[in-house]
Amino acid sequence: MGNSHQGGVAHAATVSKFYSQTAWIEGRAEDQLTHVSNWPGMKHIAAFPDLHPGRHGPVGAAFLADRLYPQLIGPDIGCGMALFALDLSPRRLKLDKAARRLRVLQEPLPEDLVQDALVANGLARPDGLGTIGGGNHFCEVLEVTASEAGSPIAKGALCLLVHTGSRGHGARVYNAVDEPWKEGFDPGSAAALDYRELHDAAQHWANVNRLLIAERAAEALSSDAALICDAPHNHLEEVDGLWLHRKGAAAPDHGLAPLAGSREAPSFLLKVRETATPDALWSVSHGAGRKYDRASMHGRIKLNRSGLAAMERTAQGGRVICENRDLMIEEAGAAYKDVTSVAADLEDAGLAARIATLKPRITFKCTRKEGQS
């Protein structure tokens, strides 16, 4: 664990794996790791215990190269997890009422507020600003059930975890990248400079989006949200003249990063030891990581006659608002790895320590739209 070793091919990047022998890692994810390690200019890769297969390379890894690879970042540029403290006590949180109120997150942000946000933050386009989007994105209310020394949130407090990114804005940037780009971009090329400028703007857009969603959710709950940390996990960063690509690997914010579990498992706040482990490329896991791909989940989850309703309440008594049947199945707790094992591997590797345990109470994913099942 954590030991660096050369790949089998000349000039391949070094790969550091921060997971134990018993970690759930698909062979295909490790094959992708080896494949990317042979890309031109790839120097070093850090792979984390949430590693799983992705479209152009594994998710749950950080890649350091002397070239730029937009496909390693993907369309959701700037996607990340932001954690907020809520000014609201668990006793005052009425789950069903609060869940109903959070449904406002499905609505577009009112146009006047969009315009205000664009001006205040120097953003170019609305592109769905203030909404969380689909896939694995969510806005969740959690209760702090354990808190260690150094934690900014106390046991018994409520917090808000927002997982979203740059929506249509980053997707447009990504989809506009001229192919072919399999060899990556020379960092000095016009294409690279263009991508970097648009990427940085999309990352900022995503950052603002998480803050706006937290404000909307807090207002719906008649509370206030105070930012604890906002850790992006899909982005490009220059490090000593090289290019660090994070794909589902979190960049800690002031040494903190949320580690998302699932609707059936806790999440954790991690204190990250950023300087101790350059082999980890100043990154950690951002969540449990997918155990089963979306398609295969439909054969694994059998909804009974009560259908979605059975999944709208978790075993822990939490509420889930996800009125898209397919998404509910694809995002079931069973689709994710054991987050406690992921956290233990990060701790054993000396990368991070859990300083707070967060139990999901209400997860907002989506309400029903016309035409959806």
Added chain:
DNA sequence: ATGTAC
């Protein structure tokens, strides 16, 4: 992951 088109 997205918006749009089928």
